[in-house]
Amino acid sequence: MTDRLIIFDTTLRDGEQSPGASMTRDEKLRIARQLERLRVDVIEAGFAASSNGDFECVKAIAAHIRDSTVCSLARANDRDIARAAEALQPAARARIHTFIATSDLHMEKKLRMTREQVLEQARLSVRFARKLCDDVEFSPEDGYRSDPDFLCRVLEAAIAEGATTLNIPDTVGYAIPELYGNFIRDLRERIPNSDKAVWSVHCHNDLGLAVANSLAGVKIGGARQVECTINGLGERAGNCSLEEVVMAVRTRRDYFGLEVGIETAQIVPASRMVAQTTGFVVQPNKAVVGANAFAHASGIHQDGVLKARDTYEIMRAEDVGWSTNRIVLGKLSGRNAFKQRLQELGIETDSEAEINAAFARFKDLADRKSEIFDEDIIALMGDESVTSEHEHYRLLALAQRSETGERPHATVAFAAGAVEHHAESDGNGPVDASLKAIESKVNSGAELLLYSVNAITSGSTESQGEVTVRLQHGGRVVNGVGADPDIVVASAKAYLAALNKLHSSGERVAAQG
Numbered sequence: 217m218t219d220r221l222i223i224f225d226t227t228l229r230d231g232e233q234s235p236g237a238s239m240t241r242d243e244k245l246r247i248a249r250q251l252e253r254l255r256v257d258v259i260e261a262g263f264a265a266s267s268n269g270d271f272e273c274v275k276a277i278a279a280h281i282r283d284s285t286v287c288s289l290a291r292a293n294d295r296d297i298a299r300a301a302e303a304l305q306p307a308a309r310a311r312i313h314t315f316i317a318t319s320d321l322h323m324e325k326k327l328r329m330t331r332e333q334v335l336e337q338a339r340l341s342v343r344f345a346r347k348l349c350d351d352v353e354f355s356p357e358d359g360y361r362s363d364p365d366f367l368c369r370v371l372e373a374a375i376a377e378g379a380t381t382l383n384i385p386d387t388v389g390y391a392i393p394e395l396y397g398n399f400i401r402d403l404r405e406r407i408p409n410s411d412k413a414v415w416s417v418h419c420h421n422d423l424g425l426a427v428a429n430s431l432a433g434v435k436i437g438g439a440r441q442v443e444c445t446i447n448g449l450g451e452r453a454g455n456c457s458l459e460e461v462v463m464a465v466r467t468r469r470d471y472f473g474l475e476v477g478i479e480t481a482q483i484v485p486a487s488r489m490v491a492q493t494t495g496f497v498v499q500p501n502k503a504v505v506g507a508n509a510f511a512h513a514s515g516i517h518q519d520g521v522l523k524a525r526d527t528y529e530i531m532r533a534e535d536v537g538w539s540t541n542r543i544v545l546g547k548l549s550g551r552n553a554f555k556q557r558l559q560e561l562g563i564e565t566d567s568e569a570e571i572n573a574a575f576a577r578f579k580d581l582a583d584r585k586s587e588i589f590d591e592d593i594i595a596l597m598g599d600e601s602v603t604s605e606h607e608h609y610r611l612l613a614l615a616q617r618s619e620t621g622e623r624p625h626a627t628v629a630f631a632a633g634a635v636e637h638h639a640e641s642d643g644n645g646p647v648d649a650s651l652k653a654i655e656s657k658v659n660s661g662a663e664l665l666l667y668s669v670n671a672i673t674s675g676s677t678e679s680q681g682e683v684t685v686r687l688q689h690g691g692r693v694v695n696g697v698g699a700d701p702d703i704v705v706a707s708a709k710a711y712l713a714a715l716n717k718l719h720s721s722g723e724r725v726a727a728q729g
């Protein structure tokens with residue numbers, strides 16, 4: 217058994233399945249590049265057969281990523297598998313991840329298939345996938361709640377057909393660490409050809425145990441791959457969090473005795489990028505990446521840390537990338553410095569014209585905000601409600617008036633395709649008035665599920681406000697994020713960004729067998 221733990225990141229597939237976390241192709245590409253800088257071993261880039269959009273995302277990531285293996289999910293059928301292989305065609309290293317449910321509950325109620333049919337389909341799918349790709353992962357969905365005898369037959373057949381990785385999902389987050397670890401150990405002991413594949417853990421966080429279960433799967437079960445997401449992003453309570461599992465194995469190397477190839481200084485930048493892109497903010501007390509994770513408030517702790525850091529700290533903040541919150545550019549910075557910083561941040565631009573437009577926005581921001589941080593640049597580049605010519609809705613101008621004792625009023629100019637709208641409204645506050653003004657022209661009928669404001673960088677009221685708006689319409693939930701030193705403008709941008717996501721059609725098949 218190897219002493220290296222493979223880190224399989226599924227932020228762009230399982231993470232993105234979280235309602236409202238859907239990302240555009242460019243956003244996914246940017247995150248994939250950050251995952252590559254983080255040196256994750258495998259990037260699950262999407263589920264190619266689920267929609268044309270997902271297919272294009274997987275293909276784009278496969279074409280750009282060189283150092284990590286790029287993977288696509290596929291249900292256990294020939295069409296999905298062929299589509300995954302097609303999207304992965306440009307990859308330097310490709311993996312097809314095929315799955316079918318194996319618990320009695322899922323087989324009877326969801327698939328309406330017998331055990332024998334599922335076994336046969338798993339066998340045929342792995343066989344077909346292996347014809348198209350050397351690296352094939354097989355997952356029995358709801359594996360942890362499956363009958364162990366049946367699961368052994370399915371997994372043994374998958375290995376015999378050439379599966380190189382076997383993943384045991386706790387799809388509904390039902391497992392308990394010791395039991396999950398034992399479950400995997402027993403499967404490995406019972407299946408005669410188990411040593412021919414790498415064993416993997418995939419845990420959901422419904423009971424808050426995803427990281428603990430994954431670690432037990434590694435320590436007790438002998439798994440050598442962990443499937444996880446940045447910030448634990450994922451449906452319901454999320455997936456196993458990459459930063460926690462990696463830092464647990466790193467910090468407690470004495471216990472796990474395993475190597476991970478992760479460039480840990482890229483953890484915080486990755487966390488921020490995912491939070492800024494999806495609008496899923498990180499709770500302050502979240503381990504490793506929360507704003508308070510290394511903040512010592514109590515006098516006793518502060519005193520101890522100043523005398524000897526390891527009195528109260530088990531990891532160094534800079535080792536996970538906490539030093540990035542520094543001034544990088546200012547009002548006097550030139551185009552070259554700006555362009556270089558974009559490159560250092562891994563933000564790729566399509567053309568010189570795009571850089572010029574971004575530089576103009578940067579200058580505008582620097583006029584209003586004396587210190588520009590990396591986070592400001594990331595927000596500036598991701599602000600699609602104003603940046604992208606391809607976006608349907610774009611903010612052009614906003615004016616608002618609020619005064620004690622007066623009802624606030626807003627006037628908003630925005631583009632909808634080629635048409636320019638001028639709208640006005642009053643409201644309970646300037647944000648309410650601005651969004652009502654936009655809605656008076658768009659008439660989206662969308663329900664506002666969430667509105668939140670955060671400071672992009674801490675410690676100053678000069679910080680840009682980052683607003684997340686979550687809308688629901690016709691069964692779809694989308695998030696829009698907008699940033700600006702003026703939170704009313706940020707709110708309008710966020711609202712238009714969410715409307716853009718509703719506007720772009722995106723029929724997609726759910727990741728279910």
Ligand code: KIV
Pocket residue numbers: 230315355356357358385386387388418420727
């Ligand atoms: O949770 C799950 O079962 C999955 C599979 C598709 C691997 O995400």
Ligand code: ZN
Pocket residue numbers: 230385387418420
């Ligand atoms: Zn999952």
